[in-house]
Amino acid sequence: MSSEQNLRIGAAVLVGFGTCYFGGKIVDSINKWVNREQTGTVKNIAPDQKIRMFMDVFEELKSFLLDDLKHYEVTAEFNDYVRQVLEYNVPHGKLNRGLAVIDTLLILKNYKVTDKELHDAAVLGWCIEWLQAMFLMADDLMDDSLTRRGQPCWYKLPEVELVACNDFLIVETQIYKILKHYFGKNDNFLQIVDLFKETQYQTEIGQLFDLRTQPPQNTKAGKVDLNKYTQNTYDRIVKYKTAFYSFYLPIALGLLVSGITNESTYRTAEEICVKMGVFFQVQDDYLDCYGDEAIIGKVGRDIEEAKCSWLVVQALHLSTPAQRRMLQENYGKSDPSNVAKVKNLYKELGVQQVYKNYEKDVEAELRALIGNVTGINSNIFTKLLDKIVNRQK
Secondary structure: OHHHHHHHHHHHEOOOOEOOOOOHHHHHHHOOOOOOOOOOOOOOOOHHHHHHHHHHHHHHHHHHHHHHHHHHHOHHHHHHHHHHHHHOOOOOOOOHHHHHHHHHHHHOOOOOOOHHHHHHHHHHHHHHHEEEEHHHHHHHHOOOHHHHHHHHEHHHHOOOHHHHHHHHHHHHHHHHHHHHHHHOOOOOOOHHHHHHHEEEHHHHHHHHHHHHHOOOOOOOOOOOOOOOOOOHHHHHHHHHOOOOOOOHHHHHHHHHHEEEEEEHHHHHHHHHHHHHHHHHHHHHHHHHHHHHHHHHHOOOOOOOOOOOEEEEEHHHOOOHHHHHHHHHHHEEEEEEEHHHHHHHHHHHHOHHHHHHHHHHHHHHHHHHHHOOOOOOOHHHHHHHHHOOOOOOO
């Protein structure tokens, strides 16, 4: 029996060295979207095919989790509620984080991957999307946000409201249900779990930095302290809140599933991914103020929420004492007239052009950094960067 046949049989029984929920259907769902050369090399996966393949794996994971609830005496009514939690919150983003695990695997293995390896990468990618969903569900509650991904925030639904606090905890725990089920017998299982837990903790520390920089919500004493809104403060917030889980985690998981263990490679990946993550968050801050709500899928509220946004940090750096007083009087207030005054000041100070210059400079820096990568195929970083340069959402 050939090694390829062994791998196919193994994929039908063991996925990621854990018990496979759907048996041979996993191989079928991968093969349905993947064209191969006779050598087994992936000939191509068109972007739409890759997304459909990825969504097939979401359906598989959702079915596994809903079926697993029978072990906890969950009734049909509550099972259906958990299904709604997942379908509403998990699969509706851009999916860049999850798909980046697959892209990293394909590039590093020169497209010579087995069905099992592709499936493992897809499962790990979805675990990142589960993590993202949990963060967003919690973040929307804390920020009193209105919309997310073009629909009302989960907690804004009348039948949900503060029950969402328990819902995002369920979504978080499901990550580790999935990891145990599919990778529990893998030699790297503890490393994978530790990577997720460390990344989650880093992100929560970033959220702490973010929230405690703002004034307390719903209090009369909540005066904005603009002295806290420095470049160093901003860089620290976004490094921890965004960069690790959005960029380093997908690349690191791609390295793991590709069998790469060299510590220096992970350090290089972290350096590039953190810088890329900061760039990504600066873009988010810009789009919050200037993006098209119909495209970005949410109502920008950084000014109203007194966020330590890149835009206000630049404005403080450029402003005169009189302009700073104007910011102090208007930043962090929800009245449209106050918001308009802040945006008018951004226009006076040329903050949009400052952003355009920043975007150009950072892209050049990142491409130079990526160009110096040795030991692995640097296209894993280039592909990720290409997805975010000049993005509109």
